[in-house]
Amino acid sequence: MRELAxxxxxxxxxxxxxxxxxxxxxVVEDQFNDLLLISVRDNGRGFPAxxxxxxTDAFYTTxxxxxxxxxxxxxxxxxxxxxxxxxxxxxxxxxxxxRAQMRLSHLDRPxxxxxxxxxxxxxxxxxxxxxxYRHTARAGCYVLDTAALDWEPHCPLTTPSGLCxxxxxxxxxxxxxxxxx
Amino acid sequence: MQAIRExxxxxxxxxxxxxxxxxxxxxGTCGIAAGARETMSALLDELAQRDLNQVSVxxxxxxxxxxxxxxxEVHVPxxxxxTYGGVTPPVMRRIVAEQIxxxxxxxxxxxxxx
Numbered sequence: 069m070r071e072l073a074x075x076x077x078x079x080x081x082x083x084x085x086x087x088x089x090x091x092x093x094x095v096v097e098d099q100f101n102d103l104l105l106i107s108v109r110d111n112g113r114g115f116p117a118x119x120x121x122x123x124t125d126a127f128y129t130t131x132x133x134x135x136x137x138x139x140x141x142x143x144x145x146x147x148x149x150x151x152x153x154x155x156x157x158x159x160x161x162x163x164x165x166x167r168a169q170m171r172l173s174h175l176d177r178p179x180x181x182x183x184x185x186x187x188x189x190x191x192x193x194x195x196x197x198x199x200x201y202r203h204t205a206r207a208g209c210y211v212l213d214t215a216a217l218d219w220e221p222h223c224p225l226t227t228p229s230g231l232c233x234x235x236x237x238x239x240x241x242x243x244x245x246x247x248x249x
Numbered sequence: 250m251q252a253i254r255e256x257x258x259x260x261x262x263x264x265x266x267x268x269x270x271x272x273x274x275x276x277g278t279c280g281i282a283a284g285a286r287e288t289m290s291a292l293l294d295e296l297a298q299r300d301l302n303q304v305s306v307x308x309x310x311x312x313x314x315x316x317x318x319x320x321x322e323v324h325v326p327x328x329x330x331x332t333y334g335g336v337t338p339p340v341m342r343r344i345v346a347e348q349i350x351x352x353x354x355x356x357x358x359x360x361x362x363x
Contacts, residue, residue, distance in 0.1 A: 074286055189285075228301065
């Protein structure tokens with residue numbers, strides 16, 4: 069995982085594997101408090117407290133659910149090396165939320181990377197899931213909702229052209245809000 | 250919202266059933282760690298540039314071939330499904346050009362065919 073966009077994609081894939089059809093991604097670049105926050109919330113099947121407790125344990129995984137393994141353990145390692153932590157919240161039937169935070173200015177914090185490509189990869193599933201993305205940076209807030217996109221009929225979201233356009237829109241949106249993490 | 254979803258589903262169904270190629274990128278943690286996000290991005294860019302919008306692109310979880318990631322499966326109707334390993338962005342672009350456009354499997358990256 070070279071960039072945080074990889075972790076973000078991994079978290080959203082967890083949601084997909086948990087049967088979610090709504091995913092909310094939030095990223096906050098908080099320079100005032102020197103924090104970078106990443107949160108992924110879904111409406112998937114959720115999981116019980118004993119699983120939450122072991123969620124970031126790399127050696128805990130169940131083939132039947134396939135929800136855990138290295139993903140959250142790697143994310144936790146990344147956050148801890150950058151002065152932060154990971155929080156996992158869930159209840160059976162109530163979806164799950166993973167919140168990761170890091171020191172924005174920490175030398176060991178990986179760059180965010182191209183979030184547009186993570187959104188784009190999830191966009192392949194736009195027929196089955198609604199993705200809402202909110203990103204706050206220095207100069208404002210960028211919001212994307214795959215259910216509210218106004219696509220031209222000849223360029224549907226799930227086609228290669230539509231997905232490339234989606235990535236471009238995210239890139240442009242993040243540029244406009246002065247995202248530089 | 251429901252209408253958009255139904256329409257998108259219908260489009261996918263049409264594309265899946267009308268004999269067009271389908272490309273599946275493995276995106277388990279192992280795939281992502283090995284660069285599957287960039288591979289997917291290169292794939293979509295190459296298809297869009299060539300106006301190959303009839304090709305459907307999807308993702309899947311870990312295929313159990315973690316050491317060969319990024320792994321990509323190419324389904325061309327009427328031909329064996331080809332599984333490629335070590336698919337970096339340049340390799341992905343080659344697969345589009347050579348297999349999807351010209352019909353030749355890029356044999357040096359094939360790890361299976363069925």
